[in-house]
Amino acid sequence: MDDGRLDASPDFLDRLRRGETAAFEALVTAHQHRVFAVALRMLGNRADAEDAAQEAFLRAHRGLGDFRGAARLSTWLYAITARLCLSRLGEADRRRVRADEEALAAVPDGGPDPTRAMEEEERASALHRAIAELSDERRMVVVLRDLEGLAYEEIAEALDIELGTVRSRLHRARMDLREKLERFLP
């Protein structure tokens, strides 16, 4: 189900706030991959990502009464997920660089050409590793902007930071990635 359709539904929020199970199921179904993807990119392994994504939806379920509808539901969910992931990363002080096979398993298949597939795989591996090596704050902005497609304003709202900070972090993150991917660039 499309996020826009959910948000556009006039009574969807009311159904959610009333605790209607079907409405909450629709919300989870529509946003599960987004939330899980952000959690996986941030936390680096699927088990942690699933746990964080589930916790994010549970927090959303408990906090639906506080959602005023000023932002899109998806932005609100991203905000919850981002805060949760950053909190867990800060608590665990876990290693930022993860050559995480699970995270890299999502690399698309290169196609029938073995040589090209190998190049694609190598490039994708380098890309994921480069993303994982970014600082948490920069990685979060890149994930939300380039992987999830949020607007600057939405990122600023989700992360509760200034728009200029979003621009700055995003640019620094992209520059870092560009340097790390030098050999794959024209």
Place this chain on the structure above:
Amino acid sequence: MTCAEAREGFSALIDDVLTPPQRAALDVHLRTCAECPRELERFRTTVTLLREVERPRAPAGFVDRVLAAARPEPWPRRLGRWLFVPLRVKLPVEAVAVGLVAVGAAYVVHRVPEMRAVVREQFPNAGRWPEPSLAPAGSSGSSAPPSEPVGASSGTTPAPPAARPQGASPSSTARSGPSRPARVPLGPAPLAPSPLDPALAKKAQPGSPTSPAPTGAQSDRALDASVSPGRGVKVATPAAPATTPPGPASVTAGAAARRDATDEIRAAPHVASRVADKVATAATAPASGDATAPVPPAASPPVAGRPDGPALGVAGRTSVGETESPEGARARVSPLVRVPPDLAGRLAASEPAMAERELGLLVARLGGRPTGRRPDPGVPGRVVVELEVPRGALGELWAGLERIGRWTPERQSSGAEVPPSPGSPTVVRIEVSLGD
């Protein structure tokens, strides 16, 4: 615009968020710079690569798991998890907590007189409350010694050794609790539950104002009264004992009356002589009909001729307070009035419980009777059994004690003629410290 400034705008250029002047300035630089357009192309490729990254998908069943987790858990399961999860942590802690609470509750109930009163009111028929000094050694078939030493705050100290059984008047009989077992420490009868006195059961109902459950508070109040002469203490029943028919009075009632008299005397010494006069008369009226401790009339000899028998501790038909229950009065005994026994000693036996039972049988056979039982204040774990036996039977008692265990006499007053003088009309009071 420098190359560095131009490259700072690459992200905004790619995302198309530059203002028109910024965009124009950057376009000018890109047209004039040889390196920046190439760098912009690399930057754009990097962003393109990023945006081509396939979004990972949530695992199968994720929605169901989220919905299950969001579903309110039944309260028993929530409660169980709150109580026991993690089990290995919470269970030992809870076990310790429960144990501490149990110990604390037992301590409070045992120590606080008000709590004992509540328990007695709730379980009026229990009658097995382990009172420290008046615990019936044989009434429950057990001779476990009481756990409280004499003089503890319970105020339920045993009857003074000088107490003599007297034929209880109907009034004093009625004041015995209807459902309380007779507190006869030793003797053959305690093996069976003590039957109730019919008149007693008829006159006194549980919880009635005239026969409230015995309370430690009453004991305390009674004790206060006893140490404060003139404060509500009066001679209530001046009926002459000799004229009282020897009805089916229990030893307990007699003991209560005796303790009444004892406290009465302590509270108002000026009446002691009057009480003694009455006792001298009452001594001729033996207690009889005791269902729980069938003491023959010979077991209740007069006490007037006792050599060292002061008026203290001699039963009379005096009482303290008309509304005070017999149990309350019975508990009104202070160790201050204890009169030294005529004979005291230690009886060592391998099985004190059995020895105590044999001692009770022996005393009953000799026509004597037990008058009290209390923990030995000097030796923890030992109990002091207080007895009265006819002076003539003292020699046989002596021999019996030696048969039961290792008998070591420790005290003998001048009045206790050991070996006895046959035919003496008085009784001898004996305290046997019993233990292993």
